[in-house]
Amino acid sequence: MDVPSKLTFRLSRAVDIVRNHDFIQVYSHYDADGLSAASIVAKVLIRAGKEFRITIFTSLEEESVRVIKECAYDCILITDLGASYIKELEELNKSVIVLDHHVIHEDSDKVCYVNPHLVGIDGSSGACGATMAFLFGISMDPDNWDLVQIAFIGITGDKQHLRGISGLNLYLLNEGMKRNFITQCEGSLIPPGQISKSLFYSTEPYIRGISGNKVEVDVFLKSVHISGDKDLKTMTKNEKRILSSIIAMKLIEQGVTLQAMIEVSRTRYYLKDWQMDAESMAELLDACGRMSTQGTGIAMCIGSNDDLLKAVELKDQYSKNLIDATLKIDREGIKELENLQYFDSTETGLTGVLCHIVMYYIGKPSKPTIGIHRSSVKTKLSGRATYELLDRGVDLSLALSESTKIFGGEGGGHNIASGGSIKPGTEEDFIKNLNMIIGDQLSSARSR
Numbered sequence: 001m002d003v004p005s006k007l008t009f010r011l012s013r014a015v016d017i018v019r020n021h022d023f024i025q026v027y028s029h030y031d032a033d034g035l036s037a038a039s040i041v042a043k044v045l046i047r048a049g050k051e052f053r054i055t056i057f058t059s060l061e062e063e064s065v066r067v068i069k070e071c072a073y074d075c076i077l078i079t080d081l082g083a084s085y086i087k088e089l090e091e092l093n094k095s096v097i098v099l100d101h102h103v104i105h106e107d108s109d110k111v112c113y114v115n116p117h118l119v120g121i122d123g124s125s126g127a128c129g130a131t132m133a134f135l136f137g138i139s140m141d142p143d144n145w146d147l148v149q150i151a152f153i154g155i156t157g158d159k160q161h162l163r164g165i166s167g168l169n170l171y172l173l174n175e176g177m178k179r180n181f182i183t184q185c186e187g188s189l190i191p192p193g194q195i196s197k198s199l200f201y202s203t204e205p206y207i208r209g210i211s212g213n214k215v216e217v218d219v220f221l222k223s224v225h226i227s228g229d230k231d232l233k234t235m236t237k238n239e240k241r242i243l244s245s246i247i248a249m250k251l252i253e254q255g256v257t258l259q260a261m262i263e264v265s266r267t268r269y270y271l272k273d274w275q276m277d278a279e280s281m282a283e284l285l286d287a288c289g290r291m292s293t294q295g296t297g298i299a300m301c302i303g304s305n306d307d308l309l310k311a312v313e314l315k316d317q318y319s320k321n322l323i324d325a326t327l328k329i330d331r332e333g334i335k336e337l338e339n340l341q342y343f344d345s346t347e348t349g350l351t352g353v354l355c356h357i358v359m360y361y362i363g364k365p366s367k368p369t370i371g372i373h374r375s376s377v378k379t380k381l382s383g384r385a386t387y388e389l390l391d392r393g394v395d396l397s398l399a400l401s402e403s404t405k406i407f408g409g410e411g412g413g414h415n416i417a418s419g420g421s422i423k424p425g426t427e428e429d430f431i432k433n434l435n436m437i438i439g440d441q442l443s444s445a446r447s448r
């Protein structure tokens, strides 16, 4: 696929705007995609000799819109955010560029708005924030093609590769491979990295009884005669075969679906400049984002080795928190209604990723999964679905935006991954209402 002309036209308008300013204020999102997008923009602006400042938001709610409104600079570039606030951004008396991929509410002439949905490309699988930032990068200068590596960190960080690379991402992959920046490699059920450590921290797959249990990891590795120091590169073919078959058997016993296992052993995208796969890089970025050290993540992407090492340290800390939280949910159990399952999360930054783990490895992948983080000011929500559920009519973005409104909050995102907030104390009623809305989505799709 080539980039549709409507987008190239708007991208060149974005380039003109940036060229006409010496200083650019960049806003982006704190997740791996948002940080990748911001890193791409940073590299592009450095190479173009521009000065800039990057501000990272955890979400673009009223509060962040207020911050943007008070911005003192004339040129604003927003990546991986903005789609829900185009009207508000139009009111600003500034040059505003929005490179987003979230569901569109309206188009704009005043804001230079680049979004794959405007040309019928699905922004949840065919282009992410980093994809759009990258397209802006090569519009500025074709020498920016090396940044396709950072774009892939965003693409895999946003899990857009799970059903195969498509849309604008496919254009990036084909061209990125042709230019030798990206190599595809075969996936495996065995978690990447030093095996005793990676099994201990493994949440994808989460292997009940082994993940998070050091003693059991050692017993398990001894029983299959594999040294804990080995990794995927140093294991023999036979060792890999034995290890992955036993992991597969344990997962089947645990009730994990074949689909989930196929998803885990997906193709990986190897990045030339880091000698690492895009997903592992995305995990490092995620760790930075969620540990509130977004600057480290961006510096790592821009090329700082010190920050890469810092990110690895953060990732280990993050993995520890994640496995602890997963074990806690597995111990305490999850709650189930007819059309959804939900759990309480004490870790606000982990709720989204916990939804994914709960859905595939603890609960049932046949039900949308909602994580609830209660606090006295605002209860935060995350929701995850599967592609199969989308095919059956589920749209979490719609469901959450509708139901959070009723309970004094707001919500939205993607049909497959969505978030929001509600007033504290309304959690139980909210869940019942959401259960009903999802039930309606399922039944109206059935009757179609």
Ligand SMILES: [Mn+2]
Residues within 6 Å of the ligand: 033, 034, 080, 101, 128, 129, 158
């Ligand atoms: Mn994104």
